[in-house]
């Protein structure tokens with residue numbers, strides 16, 4: 001267990017909220033923003049959902065005022081699998097605290113069995129809150145429609161490829177096709193979206209975004225790049241040096257295994273890193 005904790009540190013800031021905030025302070029000194037995430041998903045009891053919501057509220061209050069109070073949460077950790085009302089109640093209680101402290105809350109997107117419900121919960125919350133955003137996944141067939149709808153509603157979208165294994169009926173399987181869908185969604189969001197986040201480590205997509213905004217004269221203040229803690233740290237700095245806004249997703253907590261596993265699955269270099277660490281390299 002200890003060895004795994006050591007290995008997860010490449011992708012996870014630490015076990016407690018203070019570890020995440022320390023990383024946020026360090027990033028801020030480099031001109032990089034953060035969104036913080038207490039790891040955990042798929043809770044199976046109302047008590048666990050309430051604990052997860054309390055942790056998010058504690059985190060929002062803990063982030064010092066000079067660091068943006070920006071957190072990411074998963075609906076499955078708010079009791080989505082138990083009842084819509086429980087999930088709404090817990091998430092709204094976090095949004096109340098976020099409102100109090102001038103914070104922002106992003107609803108992460110999970111597997112496709114939860115997409116529709118997550119978007120419906122988000123729409124319900126948007127009736128009452130401005131400080132909440134959603135994530136859309138470029139690999140899903142439905143996403144361009146969701147992007148158009150989000151633009152029409154003025155919703156804040158983080159666009160990513162999507163990290164879950166999905167069947168061909170719901171998701172594109174081929175990387176060039178996913179990239180094309182990502183670019184199509186990104187171009188719509190960059191043209192008309194409200195502060196979209198382009199979340200990728202894929203250099204082809206980063207370059208094509210930069211080329212696109214330069215060609216269209218879209219100002220850097222209208223969007224941000226987002227990357228995950230531990231992945232491509234030098235690129236965060238070079239994007240900031242090129243005048244772009246960058247936000248890093250900083251996860252923390254003890255329930256890191258599903259997140260860690262998704263990182264290993266999506267990129268062989270991440271597995272090589274873990275193997276090298278095991279061998280003491």
Ligand SMILES: Cc1cc2nc3c(=O)[nH]c(=O)nc-3n(C[C@H](O)[C@H](O)[C@H](O)COP(=O)(O)OP(=O)(O)OC[C@H]3O[C@@H](n4cnc5c(N)ncnc54)[C@H](O)[C@@H]3O)c2cc1C
Nearest residue numbers: 108109135160161162163199200201202203226227228249
């Ligand atoms: C901020 C953020 C939030 C996210 N939130 C969600 C979410 O809510 N729901 C969800 O399903 N997924 C989420 N994801 C994960 C996302 O969906 C992808 O699974 C993940 O980002 C991997 O796809 P990628 O586009 O980054 O590049 P990949 O497909 O992993 O890599 C493609 C190419 O990019 C280049 N590249 C990638 N990494 C590196 C590197 N370290 N060094 C050099 N080149 C590299 C290489 O050329 C590589 O072949 C999020 C990702 C980010 C960055």
